[in-house]
Amino acid sequence: MNRRFLRTAAALAGLAALMIAGHAGAADFVIIVNKENSNPVDADYVGRAFRGDVKTWPSGEAISALALPEANPLRVAFDKEILGKAPNQTKAMWSALVFTGKAAPPKVVDSEANVVKTVAENKNAIGYVSAGAAGSSVKVVK
């Protein structure tokens, strides 16, 4: 009985550790821009760009924001930390802007690799990926 209890407890502890590790990993994102992009970028500016409050870089060129799919853990972490919203709130906010003729939402890119690829190819793009996925083809700004 005690052995079964210990096995169950160990399994639960392992599961909890995995969940904590997964959660910690999910929040571990970096923000990337094109290597030629020399505009000053901080978390506040990124948030304003992904909320549609600013549409151009300080240099005057249009911002091309890239988002990961709604269910992606990085998207959840980014929306929470940078935008202060849950993905469903972000989606509602952007839908309202789209359907009232105010803005176009960030382009949803299906994978971190494609975010990196698009940012590397587009001087005005900005996106977020996990730290390990950024590589040397883009500039990490946060």
Next chain:
Amino acid sequence: MKKTQISACIALLLAGAAAPALADDEVLTIHGFGNQDYWRSGTTSFSGSGPHGTWQNDDLGLIFRGTVNDKTHVYAQLQADATDPVQVLWMFVDYQVNDDLRVKAGKVKFPLGIYNEYVDTRGLQLSALTPLMYYDALDIVHDAYQGAGLDYTAALGTFGKVYLQGYFGNTPNSPAPYQAPAFTSPADVLEADTNDLHQWGYRVNWETPVDGLHLLASGYDTKTATTSLGGQTPNIVGNENLYIFSVDYTTEKLDVKSEYAHHHFPLLDDHPGLSSHAWYLQAGYHLGDWTPYARYDSVTADSAHGGDPSYYQHTFVVGIDRLLLDNLHVRVEDHLNHGYAMPVFDGDIAAGTGKVDWTLLAVQINYMF
């Protein structure tokens, strides 16, 4: 809906589906929505519903965004429903002066209340049927103005942010007269033709420091020339005006909204005019893909006859939303009504002929992309 209209809309929707939403640097972005309703009412007909129900309430719409350059965009919405042909609901040019200021010109959806700008996109709303104050029949909130406007955003530091909108123009059907729904009493129904001479309006949307809480004030004032039916010479020039106060509190789980609207419309000669008011309080709670919600709705379509059930309606709505797929919702809701102003103003029944207490069942499937 006529077959040609359906075909046109399906073709447009397919075109839209084939062209997924694109980023800001793309030339053309297309989004769209579709709503299909089933309504069944117990003893009082409303918008075609009756004991056997109706599927006639449907909408298809497309929203286009064209990029002229980094600062200039063109927006348009095409829409068709069960009774109207494909029409351009709004179309305007938007110029971004800077991050805080935009100017626009063309036919622009009225920035009124919380819902008016996306009143047709049901997927963005909590319930199947919009709050009563947004119904065309009540004539409180109109579709769009033709003219010019500006949007300004001001950061208030620790006090949040405020979005200011202002515009000047008139309603799109000016100068051609339109039939105003002018009711005064069952025995004294006046009909009037009106020309909107000019109009100005505003909306102040304060994003408060409380996360998710917005407070809004909006309205317009229209200089209106009213003539007798078929008459050519305006015999009264008066001011039609509207104001709306709104509270919107939305968090990850909770969605609470409440609005109050007051509208005054001038009538013929020495008649004091038609005043109407409406308010509602609604709340929903997100439980994963399920969202139960409830609303209390109240309209008084003519304040001069506030005690007559032909001119007031109090409605309690309870319903549930199920998110089936990404952006595909199914909703079922029941309306318990006291009074029958909406069927009267919608032209379904004559004043004095409705049942005071009646029910309405609404089932809706809506989709947007």
